[in-house]
Amino acid sequence: MLVDTKEKILDAAEELFADQGFASTSLRDITTEAAVNLAAVNYHFGSKLDLLRAVFARRLGPVNAERFERFDALEDPDVEDVLRAFVAPLFKRLREPGDGWAKFMQLVGRTHSDTNDEIRACLIEQIRVIGARFAGALQATLPDLPPDVFSSRFHFFVGAMAHTLAFCRHQDMPLVSSLPEPDAILDNLVDFAVAGLRAPARSAPARSAMSLEAIK
Amino acid sequence: MLVDTKEKILDAAEELFADQGFASTSLRDITTEAAVNLAAVNYHFGSKLDLLRAVFARRLGPVNAERFERFDALEDPDVEDVLRAFVAPLFKRLREPGDGWAKFMQLVGRTHSDTNDEIRACLIEQIRVIGARFAGALQATLPDLPPDVFSSRFHFFVGAMAHTLAFCRHQDMPLVSSLPEPDAILDNLVDFAVAGLRAPARSAPARSAMSLEAIK
DNA sequence: GTCTATATCCTGATAGAC
DNA sequence: GTCTATCAGGATATAGAC
Numbered sequence: 001m002l003v004d005t006k007e008k009i010l011d012a013a014e015e016l017f018a019d020q021g022f023a024s025t026s027l028r029d030i031t032t033e034a035a036v037n038l039a040a041v042n043y044h045f046g047s048k049l050d051l052l053r054a055v056f057a058r059r060l061g062p063v064n065a066e067r068f069e070r071f072d073a074l075e076d077p078d079v080e081d082v083l084r085a086f087v088a089p090l091f092k093r094l095r096e097p098g099d100g101w102a103k104f105m106q107l108v109g110r111t112h113s114d115t116n117d118e119i120r121a122c123l124i125e126q127i128r129v130i131g132a133r134f135a136g137a138l139q140a141t142l143p144d145l146p147p148d149v150f151s152s153r154f155h156f157f158v159g160a161m162a163h164t165l166a167f168c169r170h171q172d173m174p175l176v177s178s179l180p181e182p183d184a185i186l187d188n189l190v191d192f193a194v195a196g197l198r199a200p201a202r203s204a205p206a207r208s209a210m211s212l213e214a215i216k
Numbered sequence: 217m218l219v220d221t222k223e224k225i226l227d228a229a230e231e232l233f234a235d236q237g238f239a240s241t242s243l244r245d246i247t248t249e250a251a252v253n254l255a256a257v258n259y260h261f262g263s264k265l266d267l268l269r270a271v272f273a274r275r276l277g278p279v280n281a282e283r284f285e286r287f288d289a290l291e292d293p294d295v296e297d298v299l300r301a302f303v304a305p306l307f308k309r310l311r312e313p314g315d316g317w318a319k320f321m322q323l324v325g326r327t328h329s330d331t332n333d334e335i336r337a338c339l340i341e342q343i344r345v346i347g348a349r350f351a352g353a354l355q356a357t358l359p360d361l362p363p364d365v366f367s368s369r370f371h372f373f374v375g376a377m378a379h380t381l382a383f384c385r386h387q388d389m390p391l392v393s394s395l396p397e398p399d400a401i402l403d404n405l406v407d408f409a410v411a412g413l414r415a416p417a418r419s420a421p422a423r424s425a426m427s428l429e430a431i432k
Numbered sequence: 433g434t435c436t437a438t439a440t441c442c443t444g445a446t447a448g449a450c
Numbered sequence: 451g452t453c454t455a456t457c458a459g460g461a462t463a464t465a466g467a468c
Contacts, residue, residue: 005433021331023239026461037435042463044433113329113382115237152380152404159379160372166329167371188368192412199411202403221451243444253453258445260451435468442461450453 006044008034014055014100018107018169022052022119052122056111059104063089064130071133079141079194086134087161087186094182102169109166112158142197149201157193164189222260224250230271230316234323234385238268238335268338272327275320279305280346287349295357295410302350303377303402310398318385325382328374358413365417373409380405 012034016025027048031038045051070085077085093101114120139150168185228250232241243264247254261267286301293301309317330336355366384401 017331021239023237024332027463028461037433038462039435039464040433048462110329110331113326113379115233115323115326115330116240117236148400149404152401153408155379155383156376156405156408159376159382161375162379163329163371163375164368184364185368187418188365189372191415191418192369192372195415196408196412199407202407242442244442253451254444255446255453256451264444433468435466437465437467439464440462443459444457446457447455448453449455450451 005034005036005040008036009041009044009051010055010058011100013051014107015103017052017055018103018110021110022048022114023116049118049122052111052119053126055104055107056123056126059093059101060108060126063093064127067130068133071137074137077137077141079138079197080190082134082138082141083157083190083193085137086130087189090165091182091186099169105165106167106169109162109164109168112162113166138197144201145197146201153197156196160189160193221250221252221256224252225257225260225267226271226274227316229267230323231319233268233271234319234326237326238264238330239332265334265338268335269342271320271323272339272342275309275317276324276342279309280343283346284349287353290353293353293357295354295413296406298350298354298357299373299406299409301353302346303405306381307398307402315385321381322383322385325378325380325384328378328382354413361413361417366413369413372412376409377405 009030012030013025016029016033020029027041028038030051031041041048041051045054066089067086070089074081074085090105094105108123111120111123135154138154139145139147142150145153164185168182225246228246229241232245232249236245243257244254246267247257257264257267261270282305283302286305290297290301306321310321324339327336327339330339351370354370355361355363358366361369380401384398
């Protein structure tokens, strides 16, 4: 079976990358777990980095397609509408059977802050376009926020989301006891982000002239 | 000079770990950059992981000491007081000359979400105690928040902070133009987090019995 | 397409002279 | 404390038989 070999490699790579990290997982680990030959990875994918790209593309393809559909359907959205259009298409996959999506989301969250730029780029290049659309749509719902303040707050939200993805599957959270259900996590994230993004802008004693101009 | 060799290794390791990541930086990279002999790393630090621990300990020691002092001095604090007691002792170091602290903060932010548990543990073990105190003090300022909601929101804040640390030194932010000054970043983070943490709790249609009980 | 065998390189760590 | 030289192992990638 040729197509099965590719899928078996993708499944094993996804799980091992999520559990041990990309750099700490060898191709031997993957082919052993998948019960395929070592050389099959290079035959089907070309390189280890291309395998990582394929892992992201398999699940991010449908997710990003749904995100675009939801953005297209938005009419005069508020902050929460835009946030949910971006986040829900990913989080709702947690309701599917098996833990494949949970592992994938952990991998996404961790790779997003990876220390190695080459590895991080494999993910970033697949969310750059949808991410730009998301940022633009979100900023449009916050017209009174100075651009640099929006910029900061947008990154706070991205960080909160990435961290949630990276650790929502984690058993041993260091500082707290336990985490709520997937749907509750999404609701909590949206509530938190909506309030944070809509907080009144500081009177800004040391804000730049350009930003002050943007306030009008 | 013996003490200088240790410092030179620490400086080079900090910079290279922050720029390329721990796994992608070899001891040869470090000793070349530091202009010391390869064997000096194992002589002075024992292993590569122990070197990483030493990099964290050097700067986190004074920062955490100041955090404890500020927590001890708190009297009937609100959410913002607790947040600043934890965050300010680190962020204020950005005002010191040179970019050593900026590199260090980037390393902290990235290591916090590292895909490899062994690497992440080198950092976590040095912030576990102060982190637990921070979480406890913060929760005390939000007595009306159900514990599981607080738990989620606390992690959102941690993610926002880690992401900010990891990328505040980054030139090429993918989605936005530029980032404001260090002091403004801290103010923005605090404003965002205070609003997010104090957002009213959702009426909770599917909350667990224990959490409902905690609301009382 | 799948497999074995291997090329080529780089890693962290160390032994032992100075 | 510092250095040279090297060990032992693991990595990715590939050549070539089947």
